[in-house]
Amino acid sequence: MDWTAPVFAGLALFLAGPAPALLSRANWPYRSPRAALVLWQAIALAAVLSAFGSGLAIASRLLVPGSDGRPTTTPSKEIAALGLPAWLLLVTVFALTLLVGGRLIWSVIRVGIHTRRRRARHRMLVDLLDQSAVQRKSADIRVLAAAEPIAYCLPGLRQRVVLSQGTVTSLSDAELTAIVSHERSHLRARHDLVLEAFTAAHEAFPRVVRSKSALDSVKLLIELLADDSAVKVTGPTPLARALVACSNSPAPQGAMAAGGPTTLIRIQRLAGPIGDLRIAVVAYLAAAAILVVPTMAVAIPWLVEVTRLVRRT
Template sequence: MIAALALVGFAFAVRTTALRMLPDAAWARRAPRLGVLTWQAVTVAVPVSVVLAGLALAVPLLPAVTGDTTGILGACAFLLREHYETPGGIAAGVAGLAGALALSGRLAVSLAGELRVVRRLRARQRDGLALVSRTDLVPGAWVIEDHRAAIFCIPGHPAQVVVTTAALSVLTPEQRVLALAHEQAHLSGRHHLALTFAAAARRALPRSRLLAAAATEIATLVEMHADDRAVGCGERSDLAAALVKLAGGPRPEGVLAANGGPAVQRVQRLLATGPALPLRQRWSIQLGVAALSVAPLLIAAAPAIEAILRDYCSTALHT
């Protein structure tokens, strides 16, 4: 009972703290990859804690399930039941188990659906564009004849960077190199996986403010990370200029305009080079991420660990 309550309390505390401290955090803009990692740790820790809370409530059901009360298994189950006892008894156990299964099932189904949909969309783009692309104009990229300026990548196997003739004509050679390097950084950083997981979680629980904030922030931070990787190939101001050119042309038909997207922040960031995040701050954030990852398991296992310790100590004391 205590473990379940502690887990729910932990999940709530992590959610509240994250929503207060993480969105638009200045340090995450300076170290975007660490920012993504932190958001991921939070969005894993919260649902995992809730699922574990449900399972902790269900532990007392164990002896009933095994039906064996004499063997080692039975003894273990009995011991566990004693330490995870709830006043709610069987009813609380069944409710906890059902809740845990429902939440994890929902997340799994959403993830599977998301993966299926993006894989189909990517295959369609890859197969279709392969028929009309030129490969001899820009090394490593497909060139598509189109009057709309666009550069994007299709993740997957094989991954592909795509650029339109209109985009090539508005960019200088330096800007072109940087824009393509940005897309390559998306692919080598496997940013699509981070985006897919975040989108799947958000879709599974559309009313969660935490998961919505995580999806939005992760989308912004992977762009900034790709920008940081790309500027290794040229000037920051050139990448900023490329962003402005492609984000700000006249809007052709069929193109969605993104209100308040990360483009403005990205340009500001490229023009004002801030100092790197101090090493000490990096380490403390990484430590926090590690703690977030193991804390739910430790809390869930605390009663069992306590039982083992108590047995061990009493044996040690009496001999």
């Protein structure tokens, strides 16, 4: 019996649900957020590739393509060979694979279009309501007339760092530099694209098997990376004070705020050592290992088929 399809189907389900739930409970990502983010990306990509690998294996089993790539069997013959229950199971799993692939493509398009539309509208609003025309020192900074401390960024081709008058007046120069450095780190690294990819992958898998742990953990990790970038500019103390001031900072959808529900975790992290080379190396090796098997399982069959077609022409 060929176990390729069920093995990769099980691997896809594990990487889409239980694996993110287990990793989200670990504390080591706080010390090595970059390596942890790479591992999360590897898990997400491996889950998608495993699902596609299972689909390819099932298609090969059901259709039995010949040297020209055309099917050499029929459903009735396969039902007779496999039995109706096994055939129905393979067809169901193959349909789920197609569903995941279609939902992934649709999610990428939908999330990308909706997010950019919201950002464009909000960018126009902050440009119109900007109060920093006189004292502005940077072309990407916009200041809103609000007493509450607010700090967030709008990624894209026309990037914006949005602050409020309350932020400008209540923070010291070092704290203001720290919070702006934090937001600009998001913009430079294009963390918004990472979030879009994980949001699309999260929505692609059926609700009964997917875990929100991956998306929530990635949101925290990119904040930690931006914090680390700001610490290099001002040190941990100004950033911690700025995060406390902006802890309740609201932000529109599609933007990335300095504050939020993870602010306390981030401030506590700034009080301890940051960075662990050994953990980072292990995480990078784990990410590579997780990607090897499903990537090869998907890539090799396609390369074989391409080679076969090239030789025939």
